[in-house]
Amino acid sequence: MDTPRLARIGDAAIELIAREGLRGLTHRGVDREAGLPSGSTSYYARTRLALLELTIERMVELDDGYLARPVEGPHEAAEAIAAFLHHAVTDGRTRTLARYELALEATRRPELRAAYDRGGRRLREHAAAVLTKLGVAEPDAHVRTLVGWCEGIVFDALAGAGGEPSMQELAAGARSLLWTVLREP
Template identity: 90%
Template sequence: MDSPRLARIGDAAIGLIAREGLRGLTHRGVDREAELPPGSTSYYARTRLALLELAIARMVELDDGHLARPVEGPDDAAEAIAAFLHHSVTDGRTRTLARYELALEATRRPELRAAYDRGGRQLREHAATVLTKLGAVEPEAHVRTLVGWCEGIAFDALAGAGGEPSREELAAGARSLLCTVLGGR
């Protein structure tokens, strides 16, 4: 985010979406959540769409910060994936729940879909870069498998019946998936 205030507004919007759903997201509600003077959110995000896009941009920024760690081989990549997933279902749970809310809303609102897809492409490009570095023959094809596995694990942990997986369990699963994707490397 360009400013600490925008980040604060984005964080507050994410928190409201996760806690109350999209119906609970209002400019005034974000002002209260962020402990900002009335009208602050409206100054930065004039419309509801702009506020939703700001929340998505903040989520992508936070995810990028979590994924910035360079990896040095399949085991290291598995540990990085496990760390990201574990964070997504524990300390980063709020962001993951908000992302699910926004994903569903994006299926109904094409103007939001564009912003949501931009964020998703960024994550997938990062995954393709890592898979390429690890020697994947078809990294773009395997990105869908990797992202789908991660999404399924997170959804099952937060909204399904799977419960919270341990970091060790996640690392073992990621190792197994990477071994398959990388052809046994």
Template identity: 60%
Template structure:
């Protein structure tokens, strides 16, 4: 069952990224997933349930390890941002659609905010382990840099020439140096 729910969540992400929230229907998700008509509505009876399933899948895919891989924190940050603007592009576009939709739907706001707070908590844990004297505040700085860089590269003027891995590593190092964490 979990596999089928993930397939439906992934298909919903694709539909949202390609067609926006108005294009998200049970039938569109069935079609994108290559499932028989009615399959999506078996797992998500209402549109609200389908939206919650899709945002839960985005949050699951956005999850990052609390401990950066070998190579350092700047490399980890740059790697996450690079993945988000390349192979994760669709997921991120869908996430931005959800961010806007959550401003109008309190039930999505709660789920969306829980996911964002989880990412900030993990960032604060990593920064605390690296010696940050203000890990929560510094996590906000780091996450805002990542979010802003991703948004600019996908939907802003930065989409004309998105940054590559070297530029992202350099910027990440500058952000970390600015908060006194290297």
């Protein structure tokens, strides 16, 4: 985000979406949630689409900061993946719930789809970089598997019947997945 105020607006929008769904997201509601003077949000994001795009950009920025951990080998990669997933279902739960709301909205609104897909590409770029660093022969061929596994684990923990996984469970699953990908000829 260009300014602390934009970050504050994005954070407030994430909170509102997670708590109230997209119906609860209004410019005035974001102003109240962020503790900003009335009209602040509409100054930075004139339309609802602009506010949704700003929110997605903030989520990507927050994820980028969390995903930037360098990894040296499969063990470190599994631990980093586990930490990211554990964060997504615990301290980052609000952001994850808001992301699911935005994902569904993007399936109905093509103008939002582009912003949502840009964010998804960033996650896939991080996954490809990890797989490349580990020496996977065709990292792009395995990105969907890695991202899909991560998405499934998080969705099951938040919206399914799986409950909150432990760090150990997540790391073991990530190691198993990475080991399978690394062993492939």
